[in-house]
Each structure stands twice: as structure tokens, then as C-alpha cells.
Amino acid sequence: MKKSLLSLLLLGLPMAALAAKLPVVASFSIVGDMTREIGGDRVDVVSLVGPDQDAHVFQPAPADVKRLSASRLFVTNGLGLEGWMGRLTKASSFKGVTVEAGKGIKTRMAPAEEGEEHGHDVVDPHAWHDPQRVQVYIRNITAGLIKADPQGKDEYQRRAADFAARVKQEDDWAAKQFAAxxxxxxxxxxxxxxxxxxxxxxxxxxxxxxxxxxxxxxxxxxxxxxxxxxxxxxxxxxxxxxxxxxxxxxxxxxxxxxxxxxxxxxxxxxxxxxxxxxxxxxxxxxxxxxxxxxx
Incomplete structure (x- = not known):
């Protein structure tokens, strides 16, 4: 009887460990991956806009509303990429921490779309293609994770520093390639x-x-x-x-x-x-x- 009870408890451990993870929703796959890199085993990340999908034209479904309402952290790009984000957060009554990963970067302005009235330049949201700006993403996501899960602070900071170093290494390599x-x-x-x-x-x-x-x-x-x-x-x-x-x-x-x-x-x-x-x-x-x- 004791052995059977112990077996059940042991079988239940993985489920308990999974339940203990911080539930995170990312707006799209790229910031979702950055969040996993920093969060490690402490987070369970779901990306609303998945691989090979387009965040510009995404339309949230009822299942996405449910996912966000059950999460404690919502990681977005910001900079105007997710035009649907306001409707989604309102529909889900999200009460957790929201992170705008691109907040605070030096933005690039791009020409207005053809046919738009007035022709004002618009903010280019694709800042993740500059590794130097990604360092800001890393800091913002790390701060959001710590706010949502203060107990994981040391691990988040350690993993963020490691990820930042690898991003810089890629940037240094790319700069050398193009300089030639x-x-x-x-x-x-x-x-x-x-x-x-x-x-x-x-x-x-x-x-x-x-x-x-x-x-x-x-x-x-x-x-x-x-x-x-x-x-x-x-x-x-x-x-x-x-x-x-x-x-x-x-x-x-x-x-x-x-x-x-x-x-x-x-x-x-x-x-x-x-x-x-x-x-x-x-x-x-x-x-x-x-x-x-x-x-």
C-alpha cells in the first residue's frame, strides 16, 4: 500500500512541476523564443502567432482570449506591430504583467503605406533585426519576468546575461562579415x-x-x-x-x-x-x- 502511494506521488511530481511554471503568453514567435531563453524551466510560454505566421494580419480567436486570461505575463513587441493587442487584452480581462519588449529603443521611421492619407512616416516595429536593439528587448523581458515571478530573479538575470552575450557574439560576427x-x-x-x-x-x-x-x-x-x-x-x-x-x-x-x-x-x-x-x-x-x- 505504501509503495503504491509512493508511486502515485512520484508520478504526480512532473505535473506539479509543470503547474508551478509561470504561465506566459507571447504575442508572436520571436519574442516568445526570447522569453524562453531568459525564463528557462521556470516558464511555460505560448505564442499566439506561431512559426511562419504573420503578426501583422493576425486575428485573435476565442482560444487566444482564454489563454491570455489564464496567464500571468503577456510579452509583446509593441511599436505598433500588434494592432489587435488592445482588443485582446480587453476581451480577456487580463490582470497580469504586460511587457512591451521594444519599449525604450531608438526607433526607425519608415515611409507611410502607399495610398494612406497625409503620408506621415510610421514607426518601424521590426527592431529585433538589430542585435544591439535586442539588448533592450532582453532587459525589458527580464524585468517583466522578475515582476511576475520575483523568486526567479537570480535565475532570470543569469540567463539574461548569458543570452545577451550570445546575441552580442552574433552581432560581432555579422558586422565582420558585412564589413568585408x-x-x-x-x-x-x-x-x-x-x-x-x-x-x-x-x-x-x-x-x-x-x-x-x-x-x-x-x-x-x-x-x-x-x-x-x-x-x-x-x-x-x-x-x-x-x-x-x-x-x-x-x-x-x-x-x-x-x-x-x-x-x-x-x-x-x-x-x-x-x-x-x-x-x-x-x-x-x-x-x-x-x-x-x-x-
């Missing part, structure tokens, strides 16, 4: 304007078919202008993205007579068996793919 390419050759075209921070960090001139949001549709006139610019500037690096429609880029590539250099990961990780299943893998993959076209 003449500035005049550092030009590339992508599906939408997601790599502005990346270009700013490494001195790369960026062209894009769409604006900072994938919701905007490029016009025939806009594509024609890009074709002309690609030819004039002799842009050789043209890239698809993992979560955008590839047909328009294929059309532009054909008209401009430039080959497509590969697939980049812009707004989402790949699935677990893909080349960009974590933030650091995403960054490394993108750098290597771009460098192949620059050489």
Missing part, C-alpha cells in the same frame, strides 16, 4: 520593409515591395518603379520571406532580370525542424543567406 563587402555592393530587395534596422546596423541599402506592414498591397506603379531602381542600382540580392506571398517578388525578379537569392525570416521563426527555429538561428540564417548573394 564594399559599401557600394551592399544593396538588397525584400518582400516588405522589415529589414530597415538590419540595414541601418550593417550599412546595407534596403529596397522593399511593400511597406512595414504586410497588409498593404503594392501597386503596379510601385512595382514598376522598383524594377527601374533595381536595374539602375544594379541590385543583385533579391529575397523572399517565409510568411509573405512570393508571387509579386517572382514577378519583379523576372522583370528586373535578377535572381532570387534565397528565403529570409522576417516576422516569424521557422517550425522546429526549419533553419530559423530560434531567434539566434533566424539571425544567423539571414546573415549567411544575404552574404551568399553579396559575394
Amino acid at each position: 563587402i564594399p559599401a557600394a555592393k551592399r544593396k538588397m530587395l525584400t518582400s516588405h520593409d522589415a529589414f530597415g534596422y538590419f540595414g541601418e546596423r550593417y550599412g546595407i541599402k534596403m529596397l522593399a515591395i511593400q511597406g512595414v506592414s504586410t497588409e498593404a498591397e503594392a501597386s503596379a506603379k510601385g512595382v514598376a518603379q522598383l524594377v527601374k531602381q533595381v536595374k539602375q542600382e544594379k541590385v543583385k540580392a533579391v529575397f523572399m520571406e517565409n510568411m509573405t506571398d512570393k508571387r509579386l517578388l517572382e514577378q519583379l525578379s523576372k522583370e528586373a532580370k535578377v535572381s532570387i537569392g534565397g528565403e529570409l525570416y522576417a516576422d516569424a521563426l521557422s517550425k522546429s525542424d526549419g533553419p530559423a527555429s530560434t531567434y539566434l538561428k533566424l539571425f544567423h540564417h539571414n546573415v549567411e543567406t544575404i552574404m551568399k548573394s553579396f559575394r
Whole structure:
């Protein structure tokens, strides 16, 4: 009898350990991975917008409302990326800690989407493509985890320092790679304007078919202008993205007579068996793919 009771208790331990984890909801896969890196075994992270999915056009479902209402920490990118976030938090009556991972970074302004009235520039939300700005993400997420789970402070700070060091190592490596390419050759075209921070960090001139949001549709006139610019500037690096429609880029590539250099990961990780299943893998993959076209 005692042995049977002990066996039941032992079987129950993993469930108890799981229940003790801090329930966290992340708005999309990239900040979800950063939160796992810092939180380790103390957190149970669910990303609302998963791998190969688009946070720009995401529409929360009832299941997402339920997930958020049961969580204690909500990690977002901010900077205007999640236009649906206010509706979701209101519907879920979320009472936990909300972290805006991009809060406090030096933002980049991008041209307004084609067809918008007034034509004011907008904040570019894709700051995770600059590893130096990711250091701010790390600090903000760490502070949020500590606020939601003060007992884990030492572990969160230790893991954050380790993650920050690995991000810096990738940044140093990338800077060295791009520095070896003449500035005049550092030009590339992508599906939408997601790599502005990346270009700013490494001195790369960026062209894009769409604006900072994938919701905007490029016009025939806009594509024609890009074709002309690609030819004039002799842009050789043209890239698809993992979560955008590839047909328009294929059309532009054909008209401009430039080959497509590969697939980049812009707004989402790949699935677990893909080349960009974590933030650091995403960054490394993108750098290597771009460098192949620059050489």
C-alpha cells in the first residue's frame, strides 16, 4: 500500500512541476523564443502567432482570449506591430504583467503605406533585426519576468546575461562579415520593409515591395518603379520571406532580370525542424543567406 502511494506521488511530481511554471503568453514567435531563453524551466510560454505566421494580419480567436486570461505575463513587441493587442487584452480581462519588449529603443521611421492619407512616416516595429536593439528587448523581458515571478530573479538575470552575450557574439560576427563587402555592393530587395534596422546596423541599402506592414498591397506603379531602381542600382540580392506571398517578388525578379537569392525570416521563426527555429538561428540564417548573394 505504501509503495503504491509512493508511486502515485512520484508520478504526480512532473505535473506539479509543470503547474508551478509561470504561465506566459507571447504575442508572436520571436519574442516568445526570447522569453524562453531568459525564463528557462521556470516558464511555460505560448505564442499566439506561431512559426511562419504573420503578426501583422493576425486575428485573435476565442482560444487566444482564454489563454491570455489564464496567464500571468503577456510579452509583446509593441511599436505598433500588434494592432489587435488592445482588443485582446480587453476581451480577456487580463490582470497580469504586460511587457512591451521594444519599449525604450531608438526607433526607425519608415515611409507611410502607399495610398494612406497625409503620408506621415510610421514607426518601424521590426527592431529585433538589430542585435544591439535586442539588448533592450532582453532587459525589458527580464524585468517583466522578475515582476511576475520575483523568486526567479537570480535565475532570470543569469540567463539574461548569458543570452545577451550570445546575441552580442552574433552581432560581432555579422558586422565582420558585412564589413568585408564594399559599401557600394551592399544593396538588397525584400518582400516588405522589415529589414530597415538590419540595414541601418550593417550599412546595407534596403529596397522593399511593400511597406512595414504586410497588409498593404503594392501597386503596379510601385512595382514598376522598383524594377527601374533595381536595374539602375544594379541590385543583385533579391529575397523572399517565409510568411509573405512570393508571387509579386517572382514577378519583379523576372522583370528586373535578377535572381532570387534565397528565403529570409522576417516576422516569424521557422517550425522546429526549419533553419530559423530560434531567434539566434533566424539571425544567423539571414546573415549567411544575404552574404551568399553579396559575394
